[in-house]
Amino acid sequence: xxxxxxxxxxxxTQLHEPIDLRGTTLEVxxxxxxxxxTIRIAERILAKAREDGLIGGPVHLGVGQxxxxxxxxxxxxxxDRIFGAHRSHSHVLALGSSPRKLFAEILGKDTGxxxxxxxxxxxxxxxxxxxxxxxxxxxxxxxxxxxxxxERMKGTDNIGVxxxxxxxxxxxxxxxxxNLARMLNAPVIFVVENNLFSSHMFIDLRxxxxxxxxxxxxxxxxxxxxxxxxxxxxxEASERLVAAARRGDGPGFLEAVTYRWxxxxxxxxxxxxxxxxxxxxxxxxxxxxxxxxxARAMAAAGFWSESDQQALEGEVRLALESDWEEALGDxxxxxxxxxxxxxxxxxxxx
Amino acid sequence: xxxxxxxxYGTAMRAAFEYLLENYPEVFIIGQGLWSPWYVGxxxxxxxxxxxxxxxIDTPVSELACTxxxxxxxxxxxxxxxxxxxxxxxxxxxxAVVNQAAxxxxxxxxxxxxxxxxxxxxxxxxEQGAQxxxxxxxxxxxxxxxxxxxPATVADARDLMIASVLSPSPVMFIDDRWLYDLEDELPPVQxxxxxxxxxxxxxxxxxxxxxxxxYSTQLALEAADALADRGISADVVDLRVLNPFHPTEIVASVxxxxxxxxxxxxxxxxxxAGEVIASVTERVAPAEFKASPVRVTLPDAPAPTSRVLxxxxxxxxxxxxAAASILCAPGSA
Ligand SMILES: Cc1ncc(C[n+]2csc(CCOP(=O)(O)OP(=O)(O)O)c2C)c(N)n1
Numbered sequence: 001x002x003x004x005x006x007x008x009x010x011x012x013t014q015l016h017e018p019i020d021l022r023g024t025t026l027e028v029x030x031x032x033x034x035x036x037x038t039i040r041i042a043e044r045i046l047a048k049a050r051e052d053g054l055i056g057g058p059v060h061l062g063v064g065q066x067x068x069x070x071x072x073x074x075x076x077x078x079x080d081r082i083f084g085a086h087r088s089h090s091h092v093l094a095l096g097s098s099p100r101k102l103f104a105e106i107l108g109k110d111t112g113x114x115x116x117x118x119x120x121x122x123x124x125x126x127x128x129x130x131x132x133x134x135x136x137x138x139x140x141x142x143x144x145x146x147x148x149x150x151e152r153m154k155g156t157d158n159i160g161v162x163x164x165x166x167x168x169x170x171x172x173x174x175x176x177x178x179n180l181a182r183m184l185n186a187p188v189i190f191v192v193e194n195n196l197f198s199s200h201m202f203i204d205l206r207x208x209x210x211x212x213x214x215x216x217x218x219x220x221x222x223x224x225x226x227x228x229x230x231x232x233x234x235x236e237a238s239e240r241l242v243a244a245a246r247r248g249d250g251p252g253f254l255e256a257v258t259y260r261w262x263x264x265x266x267x268x269x270x271x272x273x274x275x276x277x278x279x280x281x282x283x284x285x286x287x288x289x290x291x292x293x294x295a296r297a298m299a300a301a302g303f304w305s306e307s308d309q310q311a312l313e314g315e316v317r318l319a320l321e322s323d324w325e326e327a328l329g330d331x332x333x334x335x336x337x338x339x340x341x342x343x344x345x346x347x348x349x350x
Numbered sequence: 351x352x353x354x355x356x357x358x359y360g361t362a363m364r365a366a367f368e369y370l371l372e373n374y375p376e377v378f379i380i381g382q383g384l385w386s387p388w389y390v391g392x393x394x395x396x397x398x399x400x401x402x403x404x405x406x407i408d409t410p411v412s413e414l415a416c417t418x419x420x421x422x423x424x425x426x427x428x429x430x431x432x433x434x435x436x437x438x439x440x441x442x443x444x445x446a447v448v449n450q451a452a453x454x455x456x457x458x459x460x461x462x463x464x465x466x467x468x469x470x471x472x473x474x475x476x477e478q479g480a481q482x483x484x485x486x487x488x489x490x491x492x493x494x495x496x497x498x499x500x501p502a503t504v505a506d507a508r509d510l511m512i513a514s515v516l517s518p519s520p521v522m523f524i525d526d527r528w529l530y531d532l533e534d535e536l537p538p539v540q541x542x543x544x545x546x547x548x549x550x551x552x553x554x555x556x557x558x559x560x561x562x563x564x565y566s567t568q569l570a571l572e573a574a575d576a577l578a579d580r581g582i583s584a585d586v587v588d589l590r591v592l593n594p595f596h597p598t599e600i601v602a603s604v605x606x607x608x609x610x611x612x613x614x615x616x617x618x619x620x621x622x623a624g625e626v627i628a629s630v631t632e633r634v635a636p637a638e639f640k641a642s643p644v645r646v647t648l649p650d651a652p653a654p655t656s657r658v659l660x661x662x663x664x665x666x667x668x669x670x671x672a673a674a675s676i677l678c679a680p681g682s683a
Contacts, residue, residue, distance in 0.1 A: 122479055333656055
């Protein structure tokens with residue numbers, strides 16, 4: 001396996017060409033494009049608002065990584081159990097969460113996904129399958145295993161999804177969770193967004209290999225390694241893993257190699273503080289844009305012209321800007337929420 | 351005065367690391383973000399450049415392994431400092447702290463002790479919420495065998511860090527980002543024996559005893575200033591070391607003032623403020639109190655993110671001053 005290190009996948013000078021459409025149709029591609037564009041523009045709005053001081057708390061942006069959540073979510077149902085982490089705007093938006101509610105949450109408004117109690121790092125949207133995201137690195141990974149196991153016990157063919165990063169793979173909780181998932185045969189997919197960084201540090205400074213799928217092999221979990229900036233590759237690999245999990249074959253592991261254009265947190269690129277993050281790498285990765293590569297492929301195949309792409313982007317931007325304006329005007333939680341939401345009252349049904 | 355130099359709490363702490371790395375080859379520092387300007391404020395800037403990346407180690411996201419490894423290195427003759435940029439993140443490493451390090455001396459007949467220093471930083475506010483804001487000092491103070499140090503002043507930031515690293519016992523050193531910009535003069539380094547360090551009176555007064563630790567001590571000092579304007583003179587005592595806890599100084603103060611108010615940046619239930627009040631009321635007869643003791647703490651709720659809720663979550667100076675004024679009003683018992 002050492003021979004199959006991400007190699008070309010982790011090389012920013014490679015894979016700049018349009019992606020291979022593999023005989024897909026516009027019906028398949030349009031929602032994927034729209035999904036990625038929505039995430040991109042929503043996060044750009046957040047970056048700007050954070051820069052302008054309209055957002056008080058930190059925002060961890062995933063601009064450049066849109067292909068992963070969009071590709072995976074194409075296979076998910078609202079009854080699946082999906083967990084995220086600190087960089088989860090893409091995860092909720094790809095599941096169909098309301099951008100207005102996401103914005104409201106990040107502004108600390110009562111109308112937000114978590115009723116204004118959590119902000120950017122603590123998102124919840126169970127009606128769309130999203131069980132929660134938290135910033136303790138790897139904190140939700142065992143929870144996803146348990147939720148997936150619960151679905152199995154209940155006899156459904158719903159699955160669990162755990163989004164995590166290459167950095168999270170360094171936590172013991174991840175390794176225990178993978179072993180447990182294997183032994184329980186829990187239908188959970190571990191989706192590693194390997195963006196090669198953990199805050200300021202490049203993966204080579206933290207791990208002896210830049211491929212995290214080696215951990216899946218250790219736990220006898222079937223895995224796929226894909227170009228995370230190729231939404232179709234992510235989708236196809238997810239199709240195989242998700243089908244196996246729904247069928248009862250137990251856990252799966254997807255490693256999607258990608259890159260974040262912004263730094264660890266907020267709107268800066270962090271070239272100055274990144275250990276092994278250079279302006280040249282960022283520029284090369286921008287050239288590997290998951291949205292641009294798909295748009296160019298669609299244009300070349302005659303599905304889509306550049307102006308169609310621009311029209312889509314304009315339409316999405318208009319809608320998101322109006323969501324943002326509305327969220328700005330939304331009310332904050334009442335002061336009583338501080339104490340009222342600590343415990344749930346009553347008793348659960350026996 | 352001529353030997354004194356002005357420092358901030360953060361740069362004083364950096365001076366401690368510099369002193370330790372220079373004078374003790376067994377000292378090394380391991381933790382997340384040590385090569386980054388983000389994680390630990392100005393407390394460790396460029397130490398890796400001066401002492402090398404073998405003695406100042408930035409790590410994978412592996413709190414459990416790093417804490418346990420530091421305990422092991424401490425058992426093998428080194429004096430490691432493991433840094434957790436937020437107390438919240440080190441919870442993965444609790445077994446190494448609570449089950450291993452704290453118990454080691456006792457379990458093995460006092461024949462071995464890991465002289466590890468575990469630095470956990472409290473960071474609050476900034477709309478970061480429940481998992482980035484926890485002041486868990488009271489938890490650690492509950493564990494026998496673990497010394498818990500919470501410096502509140504610029505000199506203590508340096509000298510208590512040095513004392514912690516030179517202490518043969520495991521030490522949980524808890525510093526607070528809200529203090530990093532505090533400025534003061536810094537006398538020459540003192541190598542203190544941590545086992546002899548107890549609470550310190552930072553200000554003399556006769557009407558009320560204000561107790562704090564860490565950032566709360568600074569709030570107590572500010573409150574004392576505000577109370578002085580109202581004609582109330584406050585005795586301010588800084589706990590400094592939460593475990594083992596020595597209440598003698600506090601008891602003496604309360605006997606004099608007859609009034610006790612404890613400020614704590616932790617939660618109320620089973621917290622440090624409750625412990626201080628219990629320790630005093632066990633030793634001071636009810637008749638010696640002019641009023642019932644009071645505690646000002648966080649409400650028993652996780653930290654919210656929304657700015658409107660953050661604004662009512664953290665104790666504010668005016669609330670403290672108002673509560674102290676009521677406590678000191680005639681007939682308030
Ligand atoms: C337990 C814990 N340790 C450390 C941190 C600080 N931290 C926040 S995000 C992060 C990097 C995680 O990297 P990765 O999992 O690769 O996700 P990415 O940020 O690259 O999306 C770290 C170290 C934390 N939030 N929780």
